[in-house]
Structures are given as structure tokens and as C-alpha cells.
Amino acid sequence: MNSNSQLGVSVDCVVFGYNGDSIKVLLIQQKTQDGGTITESELQMALPGDLVQAEETLSQCAARVLLELTSIEGIFLKQFHSFGDPDRVRGVKDEKWLETFREFPNKRIITVAYYALVSLHEYNPEASSFAGSIQWVDVDKVPELAFDHNEIFRYAVTTLRQHIEPHHIGFELLPKKFTLSQLQHLHELVLDKKLDKRNFRKNVKRMDHLVPLEEKQTGVLHKPAQLFTFNPEAVI
């Protein structure tokens, strides 16, 4: 039997953010090392991630990555797939980065991927720790990323589409109080198609976890719409 000693495990996070206008994904710019040999032109954009440490669970690792790299804490985080092809290291830049930052650069790494949802109405994450900088990039403008991160990102988008309706996760991307138009706009962006307003309202109004408030929008020029909130405890 194989000794399996040349394997390592990491966690990578696909963090989706919504600001009321477009859906974005959080990318980090790899940074140079003090006194190291890696140059600016050899750096790439990547998903935030790190190796799993000895005493932490996979979800603890994902939460730590988000906190350390971006100062984001306490948001919705869900494991969706593990990626373990032996050829996850794709190019010369990947190899150079591994040689600079990893103790065993040739070790095969299997990565457990999480997606996270954050309402950009509430957060304004900052880069910290070993990320050079972080950027919110429109999901349709994601550049070439390090390793197999484009593949992980695409898988996350597909998963988000499949989960948004049955798992009621869209609420995580909205402010605490929202209108039905905002909810529909978000669903249309994620699903990448127009939805019929009457059907959409009929369907969501049947949901026990969508709670109408005795409050209306303020500060809008049009007729203010009713506000709703999400009651996670009413989800079956």
C-alpha cells in the first residue's frame, strides 16, 4: 500500500460579495518575500487559502484563512468540493511561488474548497498577513489565477447557482433589511437570467423564513417599497 507521505492538504476560499449592484469575488495578489527571489512579474492573483494546520478542522482552517488574509469574520462559509488532481501546479510561476513560500515545494497538495458569502453593505475587508493586497473583482472579469484556481472558482459559481434557491443562501448577501426587488435582482445576477416578477414574488412569499417588516424604504425617489428580513430559524 502507498505510504501517502508526499501529500498535503490546504483549504481555498471563494468569497462572493454583493454590493446591491454586482456580484464580486475576493482575490488576493500574491506578495514578494522579504529578501526572497520572487519578482513582481512572477506574482499572480489567487484565491485566499492556506495549508491545514495540525490541530484545526477543515472549517476552522477556512475561517482562519478569511480572518488572517482579509480580516473577515463570522460570515457564511460552506465546503463544496475537494480538488486533488496530481497536476494542480500549472506553470512556472506556480513553481516559483511554491519554492519561495513552501517548505516542501514538490509535495502534492489536495485542496478542500469553501465558498463564502458576504454582504458588502456591511463589510469592508482589508488585506493583512501574507496577502499582498486584496481586490473585489466582478465575477465575469476574473483574470487568469494561480494553480487550478480558475477551475475552483468556476465550480463555486455553478454550486452557488444550484444552492441559491433550495438552500436559501441569497439572504447572506443582502443587507439585514431588504426589498423584494433587491432579492429578485440578486437571484437574477446569480442565475444569470431574468425572472418573472409575479412568479418570483408568489414563490418567495410562500417562504416562512421571509419575514415582512412594518417598515418601508427611506431615502428613495420612487414610491418606497416594503422591507423584509430573513429568519434563519424558520428554514426547514
Next chain:
Amino acid sequence: MNSNSQLGVSVDCVVFGYNGDSIKVLLIQQKTQDGGTITESELQMALPGDLVQAEETLSQCAARVLLELTSIEGIFLKQFHSFGDPDRVRGVKDEKWLETFREFPNKRIITVAYYALVSLHEYNPEASSFAGSIQWVDVDKVPELAFDHNEIFRYAVTTLRQHIEPHHIGFELLPKKFTLSQLQHLHELVLDKKLDKRNFRKNVKRMDHLVPLEEKQTGVLHKPAQLFTFNPEAVI
């Protein structure tokens, strides 16, 4: 940064089978080693699994496990979750088994879990390789298993319930030609609830991938029902 050198990766498979009557899961009985010190009473039932080998992908590993342990080949196989708690080794029997069969028994193992679906109308799997014996056990009669395998099994059942309708995977458990009553019975077993016959038929008949055949059941005492088949290419 953590060197991550004390981690290994395995794949475990939750294989569901359906024989037209009940849903079963495939369990292996751990076996003793020639000349080893592990005794019959120290053996446990477990999900089929193995360490990931150097050159194989995760799904290749899952396919190999099924082939080696059970001679099953070419069936539906889907990754659903990775389990990586540091305390996955639960008891003295787990430790004894690891000491007997693993080169590095104290290494923390993260396991990537797959579920598989097999129509027991077509397969009759045999134990082989390092499984002592295999058994099809009713899903509601699963005994205490090794490691965290009960937790993995329960997660697989939940996933199967969530996937059976939107992912159209029920067909994998049926014979090639089936009646709508058989399809409904399977859904009722998986979802563990009665379904309304009229609604069920209305819903499934809208599906392009459910293809009516110009054929009826034979060898039944009641009025023979129409047969259907599944066209996987018609799934959007």
C-alpha cells in the same frame, strides 16, 4: 507556516444499492492480517476506502476502491464532502487497525467522501482484495462503524435526499426499463415520505429525460404498466 507533513488523504465510498424493495448501503468487514496480531473481535464494519496513491486523482481513487474491494465498475460516483476533524480516530479498535495496516498509524488522515449508486437488479458485487467480506445492509440498520464512518454515512443520506430530485440521479438505482410506480417507490424510500401519485406523475412527465417506451411490463399479475427509460443526454 505549518509544514503539514503529518497529513494523509484517503477516499471513502458510501455505495447505495436498490433492489426494488429497499435501499441498502455497502459495508465491508475489516479482515485480519496474515501473521498479524489483530483478532476477530477487534474487527469492525466500515465503509470501503483507501489512501490516495501518488498518481491518481480523487475520483480515480474512488473508482479503484470500488473495483478492488467489491469488483464494482463503471457506476455513478459523486464526491460530496471531505471530513477532516483531527479526532476522526475514535476508539481502541481504530488504533489497533491502523497499527496493523498503516505504515504511519499516527498520521492524521483527511478523507474525501464519495457516494455511489448501483442498481442491484444488475450487479452482484463480490468481496475482494483487503476486505474480509462485504454486505449490503439496509440503510436503517447500519451498525456502529469504524472511525467517523457513521457520520460520513449520515451525511451521504442527507445529500442523497437533497440530490435525488434536482440532479435526476434516481435513475441510476433503477433497472434500464422501469415503471412510474417503481420510480415513485424509490423516491419515497429515499425521501422517507409518501408522495402524491398524481402530482408525482405530473412532475416527472414534464421531464425531457424520462422517455416513454412502446413497451409494457411482462410477467405481472396486475394490469401491465407502461415502461420508461432515462435519457441522460436530455438533462439540462
